[in-house]
Amino acid sequence: GEDVEQSLFLSVREGDSSVINCTYTDSSSTYLYWYKQEPGAGLQLLTYIFSNMDMKQDQRLTVLLNKKDKHLSLRIADTQTGDSAIYFCAEASDNYGQNFVFGPGTRLSVLP
């Protein structure tokens, strides 16, 4: 079945850029997503990218997609302490983009 992998931990200093990486196995993935989960809360959609795109930028967030290598990354510019959370990569491969497969999540710690 489909598999999504992420590194589990990342620490950065406040003001630096964070890059969170994700790899997936399903070559038919249609949509790729980044979700953020703060302690005790549900998941919040940050951004998503269609498989026919290479890059998407949204304020401090930049998503890069390398479809050949099945590699997705999320760059957070000027990382703030409020960005400390768990970030989940997810892919959806059915026609309606409804069936999500989530990665294990990357815990981002922002140090002052």
Add this chain to the structure above:
Amino acid sequence: EAGVVQSPRYKIIEKKQPVAFWCNPISGHNTLYWYRQNLGQGPELLIRYENEEAVDDSQLPKDRFSAERLKGVDSTLKIQPAELGDSAVYLCASSPRTSNEQFFGPGTRLTVL
């Protein structure tokens, strides 16, 4: 606009006891999902509803888990009897017909002793 509402937020039970979780999706969202999130892992889909129809329940352990969404609005997920390995956060999400964005509730944290 109110978000996805789940209750209870926390539940502690002894093994072999039954437990039920309730979810009220965002108004107008026809698709509803139940996920289980084990500690340190991403959510795993248990069941997906389109209106009142369960269109994907392949990952639902049907020997002890059941779910319903009788009127195509709110939904209940039940475990009977609960086992120690069922301890997890149970997340509900919903999405509208016109979008693939899923909106998540805060989850119910279940602890089975």
